[in-house]
Amino acid sequence: MKVVKLFQSSLLILAFGAIFAVSAQTENPPTETKTRDRVATTETKTEEKPTQTETNKTQTENADDEKQVVNYYENYLKEYRLGPNDVISVEVFGQCPDYCLTSKTVPPTARLSYPLIREGILVGGKTVEEVAAEIEKKLDEYIIEPKVTVTLEKAMSARYSVMGRVVAPGIRVLDRKVSLFEALTEAGGIAKGGDKKKIAIVYFDAQGNLVRKDVNYVEMERGKIPMIYLNPGDQVFVGDKGFTWSKLFDTLGKVSAVRLLFGSPL
Numbered sequence: 455m456k457v458v459k460l461f462q463s464s465l466l467i468l469a470f471g472a473i474f475a476v477s478a479q480t481e482n483p484p485t486e487t488k489t490r491d492r493v494a495t496t497e498t499k500t501e502e503k504p505t506q507t508e509t510n511k512t513q514t515e516n517a518d519d520e521k522q523v524v525n526y527y528e529n530y531l532k533e534y535r536l537g538p539n540d541v542i543s544v545e546v547f548g549q550c551p552d553y554c555l556t557s558k559t560v561p562p563t564a565r566l567s568y569p570l571i572r573e574g575i576l577v578g579g580k581t582v583e584e585v586a587a588e589i590e591k592k593l594d595e596y597i598i599e600p601k602v603t604v605t606l607e608k609a610m611s612a613r614y615s616v617m618g619r620v621v622a623p624g625i626r627v628l629d630r631k632v633s634l635f636e637a638l639t640e641a642g643g644i645a646k647g648g649d650k651k652k653i654a655i656v657y658f659d660a661q662g663n664l665v666r667k668d669v670n671y672v673e674m675e676r677g678k679i680p681m682i683y684l685n686p687g688d689q690v691f692v693g694d695k696g697f698t699w700s701k702l703f704d705t706l707g708k709v710s711a712v713r714l715l716f717g718s719p720l
Contacts, residue, residue: 535686536577536585537611538562544589547601553593557607570596582606612686616641619648619692634669634682637690644692650675652693657685 536542537560544555553569560566564578571592577585582604593600612628614637621642634655638644653669673679684690 533581534606534609534612535579535581536560536564536606537579537686538564539610540577540606541608541610542577542582542585543605543607544568544586545603545605546589546593546597547603549597549600553597553600560611614684614686614688614690616690617692618690619645619694621645628684628686632684634671634674634684634690637684638692641690647694648692649694654691654693655682655684656689656691657687 540560541557542555542560543557544553546553555566555568558566560577565574565576567574568589571589575585575589575592580588586602586604589602589604590600593602609629610627613625614628614632615623615625616637617623620638621644623641626637626640632640634653644650650671653671655667655669657665657667659665669682670679674681
């Protein structure tokens with residue numbers, strides 16, 4: 455009898471142990487399952503982050519955009535012709551401050567006084583690179599292989615104007631590369647009554663003749679023809695329905711607002 459009771463007791467203990475084990479598994483899932491859940495969650499979060507390739511691509515695109523902007527302005531400055539009121543600096547490598555100029559304003563004569571060069575340096579109508587080359591040539595008599603850098607600090611001599619049917623007509627400084635679209639925007643846009651089909655740019659050619667260039671601004675706005683960029687001395691005119699170019703040139707001959715700009719060779 456004792457053996458039977460002992461056997462029955464053992465069975466009861468095993469039964470309660472099995473029930474307890476099942477209950478424990480239900481309440482507390484295995485560590486392995488939790489680990490898998492964490493791994494799955496981590497993998498999901500990782501997929502949301504940009505890959506190194508995508509990051510590099512974005513950085514490359516940003517660098518390309520920056521390069522385009524820099525080239526946009528550098529190209530303008532390289533082509534820029536100096537004139538009165540421009541501010542430049544001249545640096546001669548290893549020879550400062552004796553032969554260097556800092557923030558020098560170009561006088562009305564467009565000629566700068568310079569050490570060792572009695573007649574000075576004529577900078578009018580020249581690029582900064584041309585001025586640097588001329589200074590190097592003249593300093594070569596006194597300095598062994600001079601290295602000269604000329605920097606344009608402020609572009610003040612080049613001008614353009616926007617006249618006619620615009621909100622704020624007037625003369626402005628061409629201190630950067632300015633498109634026709636920007637010029638009209640800075641003039642407040644085309645005023646009421648202005649005709650987009652009667653826009654022209656007037657300028658002097660190399661022989662000193664007044665030339666008119668008609669602009670198809672409607673097509674330009676639609677992107678069907680290239681944007682036009684202004685040159686020093688350009689005058690943009692916006693006409694209206696009753697406007698005629700003969701009337702404009704007659705007015706220019708009498709008033710000559712052109713001479714207030716870059717200077718007429720006539």
